[in-house]
Amino acid sequence: MTDDALVIFTPxxxxxxxxxxxxxxxxxxxxxxxxxxxxxxxxxxxxxxxxPGYGEFSKHGVTVAxxxxxxxxxxxxxxxxxxxxAKGRRLGCQAQVMGDVVIDVPPESQVHKxxxxxxxTERVIAMDAATRAVYVEVDEPDMHEPSGDFERLSRALAAxxxxxxxxxxxxxxxxxxxxxxxxxxTVTVVVHQGNHDARPRVLDIFPGFHxxxxxxxxxxxxxxTIAAHxxxxxxxxxxxxxxxxNPQIRFGEDLMSRVSYAMMNPGGDVEMTRAxxxxxxxxxxxxxxxxxxxxGSIYEMVLVCNPVMHxxxxxxxxxxxxxxxxxxxxSGSLSLDxxxxxxxxxxxxxxxxxxxxxxxxxxxxxxxxxxxxEPGKSRDMVLIVDVGxxxxxxxxxETRVLACSSPTGPAFEGAQIxxxxxxxxxxxxxVEIDPATKEPRFKVIGCDLWSTDPGFAEATAQTGITGxxxxxxxEAVAEMRMAGLVDASGLIGSADQTGTARALPxxxxxxxxxxxxxxxxxxxxxxxxxxxxxxxxxxxxxxxxARLLMDEFGVDKVDRVTLxxxxxxxxxxxxxxxxxxxxxVPLDRVTSAGNAAGTGARIALLNRAARDQIEATVHDIxxxxxxxxxxxxxxxxxxNAIPHAVDPFPELARIVTLPNVSxxxxxxxxxxxxxxxG
Ligand code: FES
Numbered sequence: 001m002t003d004d005a006l007v008i009f010t011p012x013x014x015x016x017x018x019x020x021x022x023x024x025x026x027x028x029x030x031x032x033x034x035x036x037x038x039x040x041x042x043x044x045x046x047x048x049x050x051x052p053g054y055g056e057f058s059k060h061g062v063t064v065a066x067x068x069x070x071x072x073x074x075x076x077x078x079x080x081x082x083x084x085x086a087k088g089r090r091l092g093c094q095a096q097v098m099g100d101v102v103i104d105v106p107p108e109s110q111v112h113k114x115x116x117x118x119x120x121t122e123r124v125i126a127m128d129a130a131t132r133a134v135y136v137e138v139d140e141p142d143m144h145e146p147s148g149d150f151e152r153l154s155r156a157l158a159a160x161x162x163x164x165x166x167x168x169x170x171x172x173x174x175x176x177x178x179x180x181x182x183x184x185x186t187v188t189v190v191v192h193q194g195n196h197d198a199r200p201r202v203l204d205i206f207p208g209f210h211x212x213x214x215x216x217x218x219x220x221x222x223x224x225t226i227a228a229h230x231x232x233x234x235x236x237x238x239x240x241x242x243x244x245x246n247p248q249i250r251f252g253e254d255l256m257s258r259v260s261y262a263m264m265n266p267g268g269d270v271e272m273t274r275a276x277x278x279x280x281x282x283x284x285x286x287x288x289x290x291x292x293x294x295x296g297s298i299y300e301m302v303l304v305c306n307p308v309m310h311x312x313x314x315x316x317x318x319x320x321x322x323x324x325x326x327x328x329x330x331s332g333s334l335s336l337d338x339x340x341x342x343x344x345x346x347x348x349x350x351x352x353x354x355x356x357x358x359x360x361x362x363x364x365x366x367x368x369x370x371x372x373x374e375p376g377k378s379r380d381m382v383l384i385v386d387v388g389x390x391x392x393x394x395x396x397x398e399t400r401v402l403a404c405s406s407p408t409g410p411a412f413e414g415a416q417i418x419x420x421x422x423x424x425x426x427x428x429x430x431v432e433i434d435p436a437t438k439e440p441r442f443k444v445i446g447c448d449l450w451s452t453d454p455g456f457a458e459a460t461a462q463t464g465i466t467g468x469x470x471x472x473x474x475e476a477v478a479e480m481r482m483a484g485l486v487d488a489s490g491l492i493g494s495a496d497q498t499g500t501a502r503a504l505p506x507x508x509x510x511x512x513x514x515x516x517x518x519x520x521x522x523x524x525x526x527x528x529x530x531x532x533x534x535x536x537x538x539x540x541x542x543x544x545x546a547r548l549l550m551d552e553f554g555v556d557k558v559d560r561v562t563l564x565x566x567x568x569x570x571x572x573x574x575x576x577x578x579x580x581x582x583x584x585v586p587l588d589r590v591t592s593a594g595n596a597a598g599t600g601a602r603i604a605l606l607n608r609a610a611r612d613q614i615e616a617t618v619h620d621i622x623x624x625x626x627x628x629x630x631x632x633x634x635x636x637x638x639x640n641a642i643p644h645a646v647d648p649f650p651e652l653a654r655i656v657t658l659p660n661v662s663x664x665x666x667x668x669x670x671x672x673x674x675x676x677x678g
Contacts, residue, residue, distance in 0.1 A: 041093035043075035048092035183207030221305035259322035326360025368600025380559035387565035406545030421467030438500035478575035484659035544635035564596035580643030
């Protein structure tokens with residue numbers, strides 16, 4: 001009979017020998033096994049639940065006897081009586097090792113549990129949030145040893161949780177004394193531990209043991225839309241995701257028009273700061289309401305955005321970003337008080353972390369995309385395109401990563417399009433046009449049927465057919481090109497030239513009638529020549545940015561393309577390539593990453609190490625400036641044709657044959673050179 005026993009933890013596989021009588025929680029800590037505890041082993045929080053396994057474990061070479069752990073003790077019995085302990089579970093801080101044992105740590109008992117990101121490129125996020133709750137027992141005051149309640153709380157946190165040198169704001173200090181006394185000198189403290197040399201900070205304090213939830217908000221502040229995810233900081237679950245239009249649109253649709261608004265109107269920057277802060281504050285309220293939680297339990301927010309949004313949100317005049325050399329007021333990450341940013345919906349002590357910017361035109365949103373997609377870890381040459389009003393573009397592999405931003409304008413988001421609208425029920429999101437009859441069919445958001453399917457009218461009666469969203473216009477224009485309704489220069493043909501009465505005269509140009517809803521009281525939805533021009537400008541800017549990075553890297557093709565952006569997941573790779581939005585690449589090498597900037601914000605919210613990682617990585621990303629680079633203009637002009645005036649698209653030619661039509665009645669036209677062999 002030995003006086004120690006073998007303890008094996010699963011799923012980690014960590015093992016060690018411990019003296020009989022050792023608490024399972026102590027054994028776990030000694031081995032560095034990830035077993036949670038909020039109450040510090042006092043049998044209050046139940047976070048330390050484990051599942052002992054009994055019998056033969058040939059894989060581990062042990063047999064576990066029925067008495068391998070101590071019997072249930074009074075604490076476990078009380079816990080089971082009051083709150084219930086699932087069958088087969090024990091509290092790790094109460095059960096003692098009495099013989100060789102195999103102990104499973106279920107996911108919910110792991111601090112650093114892993115959250116699988118649901119997307120084409122699955123990514124695991126290890127939980128390690130900056131904000132967490134801990135339970136402490138604080139010494140009572142003693143007249144003979146005078147010290148403040150806060151100092152004794154600070155000592156308790158250092159001794160019981162190794163949290164050294166805490167600080168607290170006035171709001172917490174005001175409540176400290178009554179809370180300590182109400183809790184009988186035991187309290188649950190919400191602590192925020194940022195990275196670097198930032199001191200840990202008390203965000204909230206509750207009497208006794210408090211099992212309240214802690215939430216965080218990951219916000220992607222775009223020029224046109226603001227998207228947010230509300231996350232549970234203990235397990236990373238996304239409770240709700242929501243978005244609103246950026247109210248700054250009324251000051252200018254794109255970034256530079258907002259910078260000029262600030263330049264031309266004294267106090268204009270202040271107005272825009274107020275508008276965007278109010279919008280984020282009310283988004284926090286509404287997303288909390290949607291999830292049915294108290295916004296006061298939101299303790300942290302992570303924000304990503306482009307440099308102009310970054311400055312305007314922080315209350316910094318963006319004027320320097322409007323002119324070379326495009327100097328940022330500051331580029332490093334920031335950790336701030338939500339109160340100072342007028343975010344009153346959040347907990348009064350909530351913290352805000354802003355990701356670092358890469359450079360003058362390449363912001364924290366691009367850094368967030370890099371964090372989410374990790375181009376610097378890719379063996380292949382990967383091009384990542386975050387499609388928005390301002391496209392963020394990254395190109396690279398494990399040797400080097402380049403980045404630029406390109407002013408695509410809001411056309412891809414359905415703005416500046418005659419029938420354009422936000423992606424919402426009733427918006428056309430998929431389009432097909434029969435190349436023989438030139439007749440369209442389409443799908444709208446909120447209905448799985450095609451417009452030619454029986455029952456479509458009934459199924460869409462509620463929402464109506466209201467307009468075209470970003471992915472819908474991309475498909476519509478690409479389908480028009482494939483059906484011979486639009487030539488390579490982007491001209492829409494007349495009814496005579498195309499053989500369809502859907503090509504309607506529109507001033508001196510033509511439009512294609514996609515849907516006439518007037519009989520049902522709805523709008524006529526057309527694709528006009530102006531719409532095609534807006535899409536051409538946007539896609540040329542995107543392609544030119546990508547080409548510029550390829551030039552800089554010295555490559556003329558990429559191995560794969562990742563489409564990201566608020567609606568990146570909805571863009572059809574084939575249609576994007578027909579338009580020439582992205583360089584030619586085998587279609588199965590084009591994937592969608594969804595809102596990668598938002599995902600990057602979520603990763604930084606849930607994992608502190610990710611903040612260190614991106615703060616280090618931004619220095620290695622080489623920024624390429626599109627605004628002053630003459631080659632950008634050349635690439636932009638050549639990219640105006642659909643798909644391109646010069647660059648071959650051999651992969652596209654394998655799957656699509658574009659009709660060689662020209663509607664330029666003046667003769668000539670740019671012709672269709674796409675189908676030449678590449
Ligand atoms: Fe809190 Fe075991 S550590 S109940």
